[in-house]
Amino acid sequence: MFRQKAGWRGLSLQTRLCWAGFLFVLPALLHLIAFKFYPMVEAFRLSFYTYDLMSPPVFHGLENYRAVWNNPLFHQSFWVSVKYMFGVSIPEWFLALALALLLNRRMPGRPLIRLAYFFPIAMSQIVVALVWKFMYNPLGVVNTVLGSVGVGRINWLATEETALPALILIGIWRGIPLFGVIYLAGLQSIPKEYHEAATIDGAGPWQSFIHVTIPLLMPTILFVMVMSLLSAMKVFLNPLVMTEGGPNGTTRVLPYFIYETAFAYHRMGEAAAASMVLFAFAFALTLIQLRLLRRGGVE
Amino acid sequence: MRRFLVVCSSFVLIAALWAGSVFAQGITWWEHSNPPHNNYSKELVADWNKKHPSMPVEYEFFAMTPYFKKLSAALSTKSAADMFTVIDTLLPSFTTKDVLAPIRPEWLGYKNLDDMKKAYLPGALDGYIHEGKLYAVPMIAATFSLYLNKKHFREAGLDPDKDYPRTWEDIGRVGQKLVKMQGTTMTREAFDFAMHSSAWTMWYLEGLTRQHGGGILDRAGKKCTANGEAGVKAMQVRSMYVHKYKISDPTVSVATNALPADDVPKGRVSMFITHAGSVAQFGPKMMEDIKVVPFPQVNPRKPVSVVYGFALAVNPQIPEAKQKLVHELIRHVVKNPKEWYEKTSYPYPSANFLELPGMDEARKTRHLDVFIGDIKTGTYVTRTPFYLEISDAMHRAMERVVLKNEDPKASLDQACKEIDAALAKP
Numbered sequence: 001m002f003r004q005k006a007g008w009r010g011l012s013l014q015t016r017l018c019w020a021g022f023l024f025v026l027p028a029l030l031h032l033i034a035f036k037f038y039p040m041v042e043a044f045r046l047s048f049y050t051y052d053l054m055s056p057p058v059f060h061g062l063e064n065y066r067a068v069w070n071n072p073l074f075h076q077s078f079w080v081s082v083k084y085m086f087g088v089s090i091p092e093w094f095l096a097l098a099l100a101l102l103l104n105r106r107m108p109g110r111p112l113i114r115l116a117y118f119f120p121i122a123m124s125q126i127v128v129a130l131v132w133k134f135m136y137n138p139l140g141v142v143n144t145v146l147g148s149v150g151v152g153r154i155n156w157l158a159t160e161e162t163a164l165p166a167l168i169l170i171g172i173w174r175g176i177p178l179f180g181v182i183y184l185a186g187l188q189s190i191p192k193e194y195h196e197a198a199t200i201d202g203a204g205p206w207q208s209f210i211h212v213t214i215p216l217l218m219p220t221i222l223f224v225m226v227m228s229l230l231s232a233m234k235v236f237l238n239p240l241v242m243t244e245g246g247p248n249g250t251t252r253v254l255p256y257f258i259y260e261t262a263f264a265y266h267r268m269g270e271a272a273a274a275s276m277v278l279f280a281f282a283f284a285l286t287l288i289q290l291r292l293l294r295r296g297g298v299e
Numbered sequence: 300m301r302r303f304l305v306v307c308s309s310f311v312l313i314a315a316l317w318a319g320s321v322f323a324q325g326i327t328w329w330e331h332s333n334p335p336h337n338n339y340s341k342e343l344v345a346d347w348n349k350k351h352p353s354m355p356v357e358y359e360f361f362a363m364t365p366y367f368k369k370l371s372a373a374l375s376t377k378s379a380a381d382m383f384t385v386i387d388t389l390l391p392s393f394t395t396k397d398v399l400a401p402i403r404p405e406w407l408g409y410k411n412l413d414d415m416k417k418a419y420l421p422g423a424l425d426g427y428i429h430e431g432k433l434y435a436v437p438m439i440a441a442t443f444s445l446y447l448n449k450k451h452f453r454e455a456g457l458d459p460d461k462d463y464p465r466t467w468e469d470i471g472r473v474g475q476k477l478v479k480m481q482g483t484t485m486t487r488e489a490f491d492f493a494m495h496s497s498a499w500t501m502w503y504l505e506g507l508t509r510q511h512g513g514g515i516l517d518r519a520g521k522k523c524t525a526n527g528e529a530g531v532k533a534m535q536v537r538s539m540y541v542h543k544y545k546i547s548d549p550t551v552s553v554a555t556n557a558l559p560a561d562d563v564p565k566g567r568v569s570m571f572i573t574h575a576g577s578v579a580q581f582g583p584k585m586m587e588d589i590k591v592v593p594f595p596q597v598n599p600r601k602p603v604s605v606v607y608g609f610a611l612a613v614n615p616q617i618p619e620a621k622q623k624l625v626h627e628l629i630r631h632v633v634k635n636p637k638e639w640y641e642k643t644s645y646p647y648p649s650a651n652f653l654e655l656p657g658m659d660e661a662r663k664t665r666h667l668d669v670f671i672g673d674i675k676t677g678t679y680v681t682r683t684p685f686y687l688e689i690s691d692a693m694h695r696a697m698e699r700v701v702l703k704n705e706d707p708k709a710s711l712d713q714a715c716k717e718i719d720a721a722l723a724k725p
Contacts, residue, residue: 050725052396053371053372053374053375054371054374054375054393054396054397054398055396058725060725067724070720071720072717073717152483152484153484155549158494158549158702159702160702160703244364244496246694246695246698247698247702248695248698248699248702248703249695260691263368263371263372264368264687264688264691265685265687265688265721266371266392267724
């Protein structure tokens with residue numbers, strides 16, 4: 001005991017602070033290792049094995065990657081994911097910014113309006129999926145409203161042309177408030193003096209927005225772009241609850257393909273290989289975004 | 300000697316503690332969700348627990364699709380319940396991987412498997428036998444029959460007792476009198492198939508394909524034959540009510556129903572093919588307006604239908620003594636086929652089911668003869684460990700034909716390509 005105390009006291013303040021800091025982050029680090037890094041490493045290892053959940057895994061080299069590459073359903077799912085990702089994210093970038101600009105203005109009842117806009121992300125995702133499923137029902141509220149203006153009945157979730165756009169719309173509706181709040185925080189961190197100086201120099205609202213707000217908001221914009229793409233890429237629950245990937249695979253996003261391959265078809269190795277492809281795609285996309293935005297002057 | 304005695308008594312103590320710990324937990328039982336069925340299971344569990352307070356049953360049920368995924372994962376991690384329900388279509392996935400304990404007929408009160416078979420309807424155990432061993436005890440034998448709305452029939456000037464369809468073509472002809480349109484919008488379908496899941500698609504399509512003399516796979520189960528002449532004809536029937544007769548509209552019968560047959564009690568469809576459990580789901584009031592007739596046929600003189608079922612299986616990870624106790628529980632669950640039927644509306648596939656006291660009334664009022672008739676003409680669907688991949692491929696093929704009016708042959712060719720690729724995998 002004495003030795004330990006002497007040992008600890010013998011350390012420099014800097015070293016002791018380092019150790020204290022390390023001990024503080026240790027629980028979070030252990031959590032990350034156990035529940036994030038280890039499963040990732042295990043999934044990578046599993047991608048080289050044939051494993052059906054019930055028999056022992058058998059090493060199969062790159063066979064799972066070949067099987068995934070030759071599977072037309074994987075390619076279909078990949079493109080569905082890409083369409084969903086950009087279909088949701090691009091409108092989110094602009095609409096969330098517009099919402100944040102609106103909520104950043106002084107107006108009566110502003111806190112209440114902010115709360116109302118934040119409501120969709122406070123709701124459980126499964127509840128959202130079920131509520132929208134009933135709204136999209138051929139005899140549901142969406143068709144009733146459209147019917148009142150003369151639009152014929154549409155089976156939103158069971159028609160190839162409409163199923164994915166219907167899911168995209170929910171993704172946008174749910175994502176805008178979250179990213180709107182992030183933009184709002186970014187807008188509120190811009191000192192008012194910059195805008196005042198621009199106004200004194202004769203800049204109008206548009207010029208002030210383009211030359212002051214946007215450059216100063218660039219780190220937030222980068223964050224929103226990366227996060228919205230990544231979260232859209234991981235979408236799973238809505239296709240699972242609302243369409244089960246149908247009709248004809250038009251809403252089978254890559255995470256759903258992985259889930260189906262693993263837990264319905266018991267091909268864990270192939271599912272792990274597809275997960276690695278998804279991971280590589282997400283990683284590459286994030287790197288490209290960071291590179292492009294750094295070129296634009298954001299560090 | 301003293302040391303020897305200490306070692307022996309320690310060993311006995313440890314063994315007793317281990318055995319005690321195994322039994323102290325009671326028996327766990329998992330099932331899929333089905334409201335009338337689950338309520339009856341709870342009653343059976345309460346009765347068991349009263350009689351066996353030292354070995355209580357802990358009962359849980361889960362929504363069907365996630366349940367079977369949970370079960371697979373639990374079997375792989377050796378954390379499944381002691382007893383669980385399985386659907387016959389998944390049996391090959393489990394039996395080929397040795398994750399189910401063989402059922403011991405002698406523990407259920409039979410001399411052997413042949414003796415047990417005699418107590419059931421012919422073929423009722425076939426869906427659960429693998430390499431001569433039984434792996435589950437049926438609790439539900441289900442088939443598909445045609446439900447008609449008598450009110451709709453009478454409104455259209457049809458007599459439901461005489462004019463009900465016997466063949467698939469009859470449905471088209473009768474349906475043209477039953478369909479209701481408002482301008483170009485169909486407000487009531489004359490007939491529809493459920494579209495909500497690949498399992499139902501496969502049951503319909505396999506029945507239709509067999510009626511045309513074909514099958515989904517070849518005899519060896521190694522190659523897809525669904526794109527043959529029989530399969531193409533089956534797919535043409537599957538889609539003709541939408542495209543040829545125009546009495547069915549997939550935008551009316553929705554994939555978003557809580558129960559697949561929900562359009563029937565809501566009056567949105569006049570004829571629908573569903574299972575016997577719908578009688579309990581609709582309730583006696585609604586059933587007053589419903590007539591149930593046999594599964595439509597290509598040739599009513601040679602009826603062919605499909606059966607499917609749910610059965611009770613035993614976890615092989617539990618000790619043999621506990622397996623024996625789980626067999627006792629199975630006996631307790633299936634002991635009263637009449638009560639089972641009254642509470643769940645699913646006929647129990649025992650050989651003497653129709654002769655049980657009180658069944659005469661059910662034959663007259665609850666269409667029992669029709670269901671048993673369809674069960675007797677039915678056989679289980681394709682046996683393969685790749686069943687889910689096959690049914691998903693067939694479901695997509697059906698969606699292409701029904702929703703996009705694709706050529707049935709081309710669509711089935713694509714499905715067979717996907718199925719053959721799945722069958723070729725290790």
